[in-house]
Amino acid sequence: MRADLDIVAGLVGRDQNVLDLGCGDGTLLETLIERQGCRGLGVERDLDDFHACIDRGVPVTHGDLEQELRRTGTETFDCSVLSLTLQAVRHPDRVLEEMRRVAPRQIVSLPNFGHWRLRTDLALRGRMPVTPMLPYRWYDTPNIHLCTLADFEDLARQAGLEIRARILVDADGRRKSGLTGRAPNLLAKGAVYSLSA
């Protein structure tokens, strides 16, 4: 499992009812269901991933996560998860608000566009950065709403969410400690947030 999903799974905890928005092939939910006694539901737009979820025995709705969120009842889950997907949604602000509505806890992971490598790429080369964590070129990227960790934290506060935990990660989604924590917005390649209303 992707290292950042390990961190997400740790933050979700045991025996939770989890909504995984943009759940991909269902790896996270499978782990949560089989190892952590959780219940859950995935939402996935990609058909290959949707069928991979079926193959793993993970309950999933095929569709657009923003539409599915709107259809989801208030506080029907314990925890809503959005891993490496916020930057790809049409309305990140509304998605955060809806995640808050459907579950009292939210877990969000995202790449940090404020990382120094990206800043220097843009500053020195004058080109949109392409990195292992953000491997697309500007014209074919699904990531239409990139932000820095500082930007995200502002938006979270604006949505009335409190940051309960922030785990900084490297490009592989592994936990970074040490120096990175001194200036996360500059040094972390990404972060996993645990939020609550």
Next chain:
Amino acid sequence: MPEGVGLVKTQRVVVFDRDHPLTLDSGAVIEEVEVAYETYGELNEDRSNAVFICHALSGDAHAAGIHEGDDPNRPGWWDNLIGPGRPLDTDRFFVICANVLGGCKGTTGPSSIDPATGEPYGLRFPLIQVRDLVNVHRALLAKLGIEKLLAAVGGSLGGMQALQWSLDHPGEIGGALIVAASARLSAQNIAFSAVAREAIMRDPDFADGDYYGTGKRPDRGLALARMIGHITYLSEESMREKFGRRIQDAEVPRYGFDVDFQVESYLHYQGQSFVERFDANTYLYLGRVMDYFDPFADPVRTRTQIAGGDTRFLVLSFDSDWRFSTEHAREMAGELRAAGAPVTFREISSPHGHDSFLFPTPDYHQTVAGYMDRLEASV
């Protein structure tokens, strides 16, 4: 497509009799119940590969394969789904399909002889519910020595049976595959159903349901009911594509009140061919079964039922189905999930309206096949 299941035969078995009569959910009793059914594939040693097909309003036990003497191009009604290498793979699954209680294709229904009078039941046949249909299926399974199903699969009224079964009998069904169905008919659905019922009951040959043996049948009413039904089964798009405004057997309109447009001719044909193979009273009874279906009436009960079971649900709808639209399917999935059930849901794109569940759309079959593979793997 690989070869299907080949030659098949409908079999019959008495599942309730004078000593062990069927008590309906309403409390009414049917003394003798015979069931017509077909099976495809082999039951495995630990009896864990049984898949039950629940049919829709006008269906029957002949879901796959060919009956001796029949046109090989006209196999059972769900032949594209059932057979070696097909999503309900008869090399791996033991597939059973039975005509429902109240039916007219071999299972006891209003056209059967009431042992109490020696005459056909007609409208003296008691009103039945989805729950009763399920209990007759279960009695058949008991005769076949099957305690647990790998899956129950059905479209439309068939999906309703799979749903009710999984709710009422926790632990009996591994997976419920519910296609183009509803957990609660809308006012519009009931309205269409009412017009169809009126068409039959107002036919002078209906004779309060006692038309058997009179040499007359309410064919005009039943044909009309079927025509109305058929309009709701197709989508506007599929009708436009199939018929447009074309004139039947001519280039220019004949201008008059007889059948002129192709779509009229088609509906007329559907109505006529239906009366040759279907019983008007069965249409009334099964229509009412759907109208009154309301398995989630008591949310507390639903929660208890789901908590007691381990059924996994696959709910599928079709974007062009306006009889049981995707909203019906979403509502059903929502109620099941609210009660704690694991539900996978997908809306599939298909132009064939409500009838889409009968078509071999690759996208649809892929999802069914994937779900069946997973169910098999988790035994």
